[in-house]
Amino acid sequence: MPGKILPRAACAALLTLTALIAPPAHAADVTPVAVTVNARAALATAPETGIGSNHAIWDSNLGTDQTADLLKDAGVKLLRYPGGSYSDIYHWATHTAPGGYVAPDTDFDTFMRGVRRTGAQAMVTANYGTGTAEEAAAWVRHANVTKGYGVKYWEIGNENYGNGHYGSAWEADDHADKSPAEYARNVVAYADAMKAADPTIKIGAVLTTPANWPDAITAEGDDGSWNKVVLSLAGPKIDFVILHWYPGALDKAGQIPDMLQLTRQQIAAYAGPGSDRIGLAMTEFNTGSSSNGTNTQPGALAAADAYASLLAGGVFTVDWWNVHNGIGNVTQVEGHTDYGDFGLLSSGVCDSGGNVCEPPLNTPFAPYHALQMVSRFARPGDQFVRAATDQPKVSAHAVRRPDGDLAVMLINTSSDTSYPVAVDYAGFTPAAGAPTVLTHTNGATAITTATTGTATGQTLPPLSLTTVVLHPAAAQTGLPGAPGRPVASNVTDRSATVSWPAAAPGARPIVKYELHRQNGAVSEQLGESAGTSYTVGNLRPGTAYTMNVIARDSGGGVSWASPPLTFTTGTPATSSCAVRFTDQTDWASGYVGAVEITNNGAPLNGWTLNFAWPRPWQSLGSGWSAVWTQTGSNVKAVNEPGNGTLATGASATIGFVANYTGPNLLPTTFTLNGTTCTTRN
CATH class of the missing domain: 2.60.40.10 (Immunoglobulins)
Incomplete structure (x- = not known):
């Protein structure tokens, strides 16, 4: 959400720590990091539209050739318009945004000229907050019938859960009813009108991102959370869902698989038959961490990690916020000036006092080079495969290319240690000789390319991105094709x-x-x-x-x-015990859980219920109607004196408060006195 309303005062002022620079540890003194790359453990295929960014109508450089050429060189293949929260006040036909600033030369046709020069596709956000379905349909008609632009992806609104329905309002919304049900009804109306103008377009609906406010909250009068209501009512009419993520920290990429899993579970549960056609788009992403560097190397490393993780998980576009954003809180991070700017490229502006000025207009910031590295590492059509390391400071991603080559991207987040890596391959035998190696280091203004090291051994400088491109030892001809999706x-x-x-x-x-x-x-x-x-x-x-x-x-x-x-997998169809578990009240960082235990076996005189938290960011806060304890990830509830006797067919209900700081996968398996119970929702 940073930078959506005012281009010069868009970034929130956050507490920032100044980095202390120490001499890097020499690689010879460091235990090699074990890297495992498994070419048989396939993930998603890199999409054509994977590398994306946002444009905003308050950016007067939106349509310039220099901007388009820089984005093309970074491998950007999708550009989103007209810019965050401006989408819900923007009227395309008059090129106006009442209450906001519209820069010259930022109209839709100018945007599309830049899109074409970049070699990208467009993502357009139709005005839900202050617009109409008819206005959106006219936009589709202008874009694809009159102009022949072929704009495929159309969102209905931007972060419309931020309309005050959950208590916080930043998104314009003129509808008297601000509920998710009203939004869903309008998505249906917009989809019908827009597809009448061009049946080939894809319609996207706004969802909340798991573990990010107001995800999982049920407001008064609603039949469920925002996602449940929207998917239940609008699911048959949409082609993709929209997530936004500003994690606020640089070490959250490990939460991405669960984030995507929970979103897909919600789509499958609520969107109706054929919901597996619905794609996932991350149309706004930024590290959101000015305290650790938005436009310096730490932010770039986090960006590369997140982009690769999201694309490996099947997201069809990840769109950086923003191309240009403007100066914010200026600090020193890892030996370089961080301007608190959430843009890929410098806006070339100064702070309000004129004391600190950004580099010249369109100077690439470090995240620009991160997107460029990801685009060179994972090209459209490449298949992501599993990669892992045994060092928390080093992460790994890998892709297998249609010509049989393999590319491995290694990210060293340590400020002061050069890590040697020892790479082991499964399902792939690299050719002998030095591979091609692409590197971006702290403060560098470009990615360098060299032929160095070996397929199994490289050294990663501190705060670096490294991509190793490998040829197979034998020609990849005459082999069977891949089986289809199981x-x-x-x-x-x-x-x-x-x-x-x-x-x-x-x-x-x-x-x-x-x-x-x-x-x-x-x-x-x-x-x-x-x-x-x-x-x-x-x-x-x-x-x-x-x-x-x-x-x-x-x-x-x-x-x-x-x-x-x-x-x-499920739980036993029949068992001597059954558990009904419900998430009764959720506030996006914790919830009240109720557990109803039913004894289907012989009478019990004393019982112990056990389950485990699926993830380390989950914990027990408190509990009642049992004696609750947590050891590691394991939770135990022992009966109290008054409810320890359970006759055959009898039930006891107990409860707890849980806390979480990441995607909240619920426990699914419970044991009673050591027996796995049937779980009912």
């Missing part, structure tokens, strides 16, 4: 049947398919089949599994991995 059926607590479309044979016939589970960056083969399905047994109740299928031919040749399949 699906799961007949999922129980202990088993599931996995089926997949057959792979195209290569030079030799396919003799079998192998089913592999992703266990972090390590694959565990679960079985093999001569056909296109396999029933997996010995699974754990209430556990998420991610699997890939590979084809193997008669000469031992192996295909690329299929797209990933993720499913979660």
